[in-house]
Amino acid sequence: MGSSTLQLQLVLLATSLLLLGSTSAQLSVDYYSKTCPKAEEIVQNEMKQILSIAPSLAGPLLRMHFHDCFVRGCDGSVLLDTTPGNKAEKDGRPNLTLRGFGSVERIKAKLEKACPNTVSCADVLALIARDSVLLSKGPTWPVWLGRKDGIISIANETKQLPPPTSNLTQLIQMFAVKGLDIKDLVVLSGAHTIGTAHCSGINDRLYNFTGKNNLNDVDPFLDTNYIAKLRSKCSPTDTTTLIEMDPGSYKTFDTSYYKYVAKIRSAFHSDWALLTDKFTRDYVLKHANGFESEFFQDFAESMIKMGNIGVLTGSQGEIRKKCSIVNY
Structure with missing residues (x-):
């Protein structure tokens, strides 16, 4: 790591402390240090493999985190499948062009094998977004972790996403x-x-x-x-x-x-x-x-600020075993 990169990391770490609000007081950059110490390494290694085969997925995977955070906060709800009684976010009109769900599930499966029931899908999206940028020769930043996964996903709520026709x-x-x-x-x-x-x-x-x-x-x-x-x-x-x-x-x-x-x-x-x-x-x-x-x-x-929108922590939400379905 070069001195300029290290300096940027330190600046961002200090800045991110200020950006974190009380709603996310339980997030931390070392959240998985004891329960899944190799979580970030696993995600980045998988991302390297995925983008080496399909580099055009970097943009869509970054976009998925944005679309998740703008609806119900950064809770992984964009990943849930539609069920017989409910049309989920991913089938809302703004999300019909999202790509990369298979890559998310692939990474989640690797994490489940290493650390069962530990790393949330919401955190996976945040890490994937960072690595999509970093592996595309962009900046890096400390990702605050500890989000829980939401269990509600409603297609109609995707109206909160800014359409490309917006002024x-x-x-x-x-x-x-x-x-x-x-x-x-x-x-x-x-x-x-x-x-x-x-x-x-x-x-x-x-x-x-x-x-x-x-x-x-x-x-x-x-x-x-x-x-x-x-x-x-x-x-x-x-x-x-x-x-x-x-x-x-x-x-x-x-x-x-x-x-x-x-x-x-x-x-x-x-x-x-x-x-x-x-x-x-x-x-x-x-x-x-x-x-x-x-x-x-x-x-x-x-990105640190956006990743803090409406997060669920502590006893809120759950840790999904698969990102596309709730645990019950």
Whole structure:
């Protein structure tokens, strides 16, 4: 570990102490030091194998943690399967494009073999998110552990997830409800530097932006040359094709996402919306020109903060044996 990396870790450790609220007082960075001392090592080794075979999964696995935390807090509820009497979060419309559930179960099975009934699925998601970034050449940060798994998952509650069509006012409000501020918003949007998006998430910008349903009805805040490029990949009814959210660099965690936003070549309307406020616009324009180490530290701090949303601890929740089903 280089001196700069160690320094960043120490800064983040001190910062994360301040970010942790009373609701998560029982979380700690060494939570499994006695009960499952190799937990983080097991997760990272599995992630190395998974991403060596499918590097494009880094983005989706990071996204899964975000989608988990924004609905009922970081409690692993996004992983639960639908049952005959209940439609679960993973089948809510915003989550139909989530990928990587098999990888989560693979890692959980390894942990169960090493330390039965010990490591929660919610903690697995938090560790996977960190390692997705780290193994994509991004920053690392201390993950506070000790979350318990929730037993409730309701598809309709996924309305709390910010849609890609959101304007900045909507985004700010949806983040604020979760205890995240405008800086967290612009920083966490930087996660779009890795991963892909489905054509279905951007086709309104290309073919039917205002509901006129004709080829000229495009998002006026999207570069015309980029529109042509996207149209060459996405037909109006395409729901399966994936496009790179950070073309040419979507497997590497860096600041190039902000370059695309600055050039109005971002995939989602919600990305472009970052240019409509002075604070977020200034952040985008600054990091479009580099300042990677600052962005890395900001991102790590916001991820620690996000991972603290609505956590269950102590006697709350349970430790699921399998992430897709509750224990009873």
